[in-house]
Amino acid sequence: MPKHVSVVSTGAELPGDPIDNATLERLCGPLPEDVLAGIEVRRRHWIVDPRTGTHRTGTAEMATAAARQALERAGMAASDVDLLVTSTASPDHPLPVVGTYVQERLGLERCAVIEVRAGCVGAVQAMDYARRLLADGTYRTALVIGAESISPLLADVYLGTDPMAVRMRDRLTVYTFGDGAGAALLRAGDEVPEPSVPDSVFATRCLGGARRPGMLVVGGGTDAPPAVQRQRRRLMDIRLDITGTAAFGPRVFVEGLRDMLDRSGLALDRIDACVLPEGNAEYFSREFEEAGLSAQDHAALQKCVVENLADVGATGSAAVPLALDAGWTAGRITPGDTVLLLAIEASRYLYAGLTLTWEAPTPPAGSAAGV
Template identity: 70%
Template structure:
């Protein structure tokens, strides 16, 4: 059989969906209690969006519906019909149901009778892993057009920590957890060119690892698991099992980021100076970025990296699976990400200290205004 030649895979468009009105820190403090100024500043978050009404606890949407909304916007910006994708890859740690997987609900909503659907259960790293999975399946000719989606519903885990309680009685650790996270979804449309169209173009490089095999998890969500029934995983004092190892994350997270950055750049034959855009989920979190140099990034490299960082943590909070894609969408819509740019997507996940990085050359022109 003749040897096949990879096709070039382009990012055609992105889309995003954020539920409800922005919830700023002052409004949240009235519900759950305030954070000390220095701790609030260190989180880097000024506002977030929740699918749950923060006052009543009413659910206003869900993971699959947010994913579908982001997908529709991305397809509209791409000038594509809803029936055009033949592959959907979704990352989420908060599906509507364990089964069917979230991507099949998106498929149904888009009216796709037949479509390949893959789901990755992960947090921040999942969308980057999903992008590379889709890219490979398009590059080898298995599929032609893909929707890659990250979607997360975290607020349903947060409101039980304070609803019905006097804010003064909510412990500081729970206040910090509530102030940190947001909900949302983001999508990317990928399209493959003709056979051989990747010739002469920089080769995308992907790198992912878990560095926490010998460490306790940095974050754990004990919810609806099978090891023991939910009643055995919760208590009246801790009705929702979201647990953050804040000291561990602050100490080890920057090392994971720097290790991931080194890994993807070395495999791509690039240096920090070669990066036009580095899309990250938490580039504005002081507790995180201030420790990069201690983790092994030189002062000169750190200064260069700051000029290329694209992130929107301050406006959306920590959103898990859609974090990198939400930042990518914001960067593309604002003109920060432009055709020809060398882009590095780098996600770090605290759950077990994972990273996932992907390099690509940006193809998509600026989005059409109004779309």
């Protein structure tokens, strides 16, 4: 029989002080007011000093800090962890993987380490993978961590450049993204009979097999010889298909939502918290109806959405765990709640969803990350 698996705590790490839009306006020029209102990001945190580009921390350090907070809140020691599943698209090094550095910093000589190379969907995929390995008895305690350091690519867009000379599409990228890490601590309990209705349902799919990428990070890969890469305007670059993402992204979200509701047998009005960290921006959600989401379902969705985009920006692999942590520590997610984690990723138009019943009691006030 499978073992019961619970999320017992979460943790979060946001580097440095928040960077507001006025600061970015001085560094890379303004965005039109309607565009700024549409992306809905008011502040974000970066690992780099926005004025100098100096690194103040890194992906593995943030991941470790989030993991330690999750362990502290659960009253558990790092030695209790026998599985680490991490997700990032911005590791400290291509190899070894970020999870092994977290393992080292936690003082674990031996630990199972698995890493998902992904953006927004990665943490949800990682959580389901960990959940299955705990349920079948392979491991007992897992840390699932999503961490991202995007700011080094962003600062390179404007450093040493006249702010008014920065292209508008590049400004939009700079204003949109933030850095951070979020962790969830999962624990296997007693064996339970196979339920007639699954306690947790997972789905993931890529819908972009016939489309150009919605987001592309260029540099440091094997798409071209190193000598050719060094001749590019920037050694590494992040490129967004803004038009394509705005048009096709909502369809990915609606299909992902429908898939999760169909698989779980849930109606939207039975979901207490839909952790949707980046798909709720105004420029995006206004297209839901055209993508096939009824006005009634859209209204029901707005009542249960848990997100923190305005405070942290788009944070890739960290997005879902950061929003989950913010919702839990604020008392928005409480024991007994039916929770839907739903992430969409523009890179090749993917979605990943996971349902679960929340069991962890609300932590004491004042334990939230510095959002």
